[in-house]
Amino acid sequence: MGAGPAGLFAALQLLETGIRPIILERGKDVRARRRDLAAINKKGIVNPESNYCFGEGGAGTYSDGKLYTRSNKRGSIDRILNLFVNFGAEEKILYEAHPHIGTNKLPKIIVAMREQILQCGGKILFEQKVIDFIIDDHIIKGVKTQKGDIIEADAVILATGHSARDIFYLLQKKNVLIEPKPFALGVRAEHPQSLIDTAQYKCDSRGPYLPPASYSLVQQVHNIGVLSFCMCPGGIIAPAATGHNEIVVNGWSPSKRNNPYANSGIVVQVQLKDVLRNEKLKNPDPLSLLRFQQEIERAAFVAGGGQLKAPAQRMVDFCTNKFSSSLPDCSYLTGITSADLRTVLPPFIYKALQKAFVEFGKKMKGYYTNDAVLVATESRTSSPVRIPRDADTLQHPQLKNLYPCGEGAGYAGGIVSAAMDGEKIARMIAATLTYA
Template identity: 40%
Template structure:
């Protein structure tokens, strides 16, 4: 195969246009091309006033490849190198019990799938419901029903990413092809194959929930076991090693390998681990507010037109360094999406963003967040970041009377409560109430956000419009703790394998899934398959 990069075509091109372009680049006729496979597709919107383009990297199959390569001379043409992910061969240490995985978010599911395919028969404990039941519970909560503390936007099969935009891009370097493996697994279980080559792939919450169910069924088919509504409530540790876990406060399971893939909101689990002297460190994270703009305005600012069918809803990523030294940046941007009530504890309120696969909602939203460090936490405990989150969430709950507190940007700047929306129509999943977010959001962070929004307006026209809708609080951007692990991915407490976002080693669906794969590799390369 011959790889060609930097092929540029109009976004309205046909499949035949791509083939003709590849043939012309290789100085061939289209009939000489046997097959064109898209490796990467990105968007070039720098010349909005003239034309938005797709930029491709493609692999081309032709006869006499070496002859063709010899004839053409371009830095954008080379022989394609095929790399594939390789899972390690099983190790030799004996396992007395099947490996246990706590949590069925991306880290836990991918760890379980890889171990199941290697014959380890993992056991997965998930505090929440199966994804089908979980979706019903979340919808009932959004419509005013009771919050289920163990099955909500944060907890349940699929993890917090199930109710998000389902973005699959990551900045994690990938020399061993784990990122590619994650995408291939998603396609295997129901994702559109285009995620294999799009520069910013996404799935959407509606499709992701189907994929999660399909992955679970495959793990079970391969000998894995799932226990739902099964919260791990204690750890029996003896002589520096984990011997057993307790589920739902009563049932004990012996274990010699337990993967902690609990997610960033498993606060009770972190508390119990600390009580059992498992090392935990506090770390920096970020907090902020969600902002909503009309999606058509974001499209116009990014693409030069309110709607380009071939491109769909536009996204953005913005950052700003404030005069006070803090950084402000967009996070989990959801084109055509909704701001959702992502609470998981009674009397505390958190928000997140979510999009369906079609991204056809009227608004774009993203979190505008500011980094907070242990110096911002009054306490010195390893769990000080959790206490900081909880105080903000309690204040947000009170501010909105138990509903998502919302405020127009112009009112936020003037520290006054909002009484009516402007031209931006609200797009929420969950009940909301007009309020004054300045009543609970710290002044230092608020002023940083305002400075950031004004700066972002210079890059995205209309970003600082007065009727943009703010909502808060966005407090679950990443884990406020890290559970240290060694080069074998094991805690200093033997048998505990910290994994994924909750343990402080990931920051999104893809990186969490990749960390689940890495943890599975560590277990499989060390131990023999249980008999």
């Protein structure tokens, strides 16, 4: 289930072992998906099944295509990068420290993967949202789609991505074990790229030969981690909501990274104990962090005034509790509105951010400035739910033949790690079916 990196690379690996997979994708193929993204960007209209998170290639297809990961325990990073090159990526991703394909180039690579899967006997069914699991005596036998189709299977890979909330609710409804998982939440900070260049290169202009500068920042505030996430030099802030009446922001860069802005998520680590203490939740359950995430996204929608306009505040104003009477130009595609972000973010989030931005300014000259704008809310950093699996069989401990996989299940954090996890699951399935 799912045609993101975990699902696609699992399918390719299964085909190598002689198993013909069926991929069920709730969204559309990359070409049809573009029209729904245009409706988001130009009209503020979200299709809950086809958006920046859902559709062929997953969330990474139209949000940057970053390939950097430190996760080398799941599999071979080099193998994943070489496969991307085989499907059309530039060879420079094999030696760059922070490889990056670019949103403008990744869709063609995803299409090439699809064509390979189809040519080798696999199937990919688009607009096939799974609404139920077929379970018999603690064994998953298949799934039911919204169109009423029953798809039987010897094994089900659950690779839905971090935003498939309906799947988490379905698992809870069917009393399938799931767990709350720490994640991170905050804002997306955008500076003029020239400011970041000056701060990092220590010169007035980087000239024609140096690439747009990036940064990586981290700060502990009262034992809570605050860090930069998904930094996009020469990038754009995109509306990444998957439902109505919510604001979610993300960042991406084209392959040349030639836009005049630099943006990065600046996020605070969120654990269940923090939410219980600050939100005074009396009856926590596995979806408590998901609902916390959802409530903040809805508060951001209200503060933005509708039509996917995002609430925003200048950086120094935010840290000194001042309303921004005006806002700088911003790349966010559907527009920003001045708001007091304290009305959107819980106190333990905004207080940690306020202190961290001041400290970041000490580490990086010019970073702490009112020329920077903070846009809320950066909330889909990872899944707030983990679907557990047995360490030896990689199957769910309650449901035989169900294989939680990738970022949505809590076992990956980006394109490469999700792809490696997909391959890992596929190899286990091939070995299990061979010796069954």
